[in-house]
Amino acid sequence: MATIIALIGLLFVFAVLGIKVITEHEQGLVTRFGAHYAVLGPGLHMTVPIVDRVRSIDLRDVAVTKRIDPGETGRIRIGNEDWDARSDDPGRITTGTPIRITALEGQVMVVTAG
Numbered sequence: 001m002a003t004i005i006a007l008i009g010l011l012f013v014f015a016v017l018g019i020k021v022i023t024e025h026e027q028g029l030v031t032r033f034g035a036h037y038a039v040l041g042p043g044l045h046m047t048v049p050i051v052d053r054v055r056s057i058d059l060r061d062v063a064v065t066k067r068i069d070p071g072e073t074g075r076i077r078i079g080n081e082d083w084d085a086r087s088d089d090p091g092r093i094t095t096g097t098p099i100r101i102t103a104l105e106g107q108v109m110v111v112t113a114g
Contacts, residue, residue, distance in 0.1 A: 017049040
């Protein structure tokens, strides 16, 4: 009986550690075993504890450092890190344009104006 209670307690702790909340102005970048795995939008999400790491990015703190033409790769700054970004938006993304991360392709973020 004590073993069953211990297992239920362990599963509960494991489930609670896997809950991630992404706020309205953020997106979450998920890495699984160190490789980029997914992009999470705002809301409540379940991840695999120990295996997944979620990094919240405040989209109000993202700056386009080089103009991004449709289909081309440019640079964006998130906090104090520079990232390569490719636009799937039919329009041009320039400095000051609010953006939304739609996917990760290796080390390149796919972004749209948003």
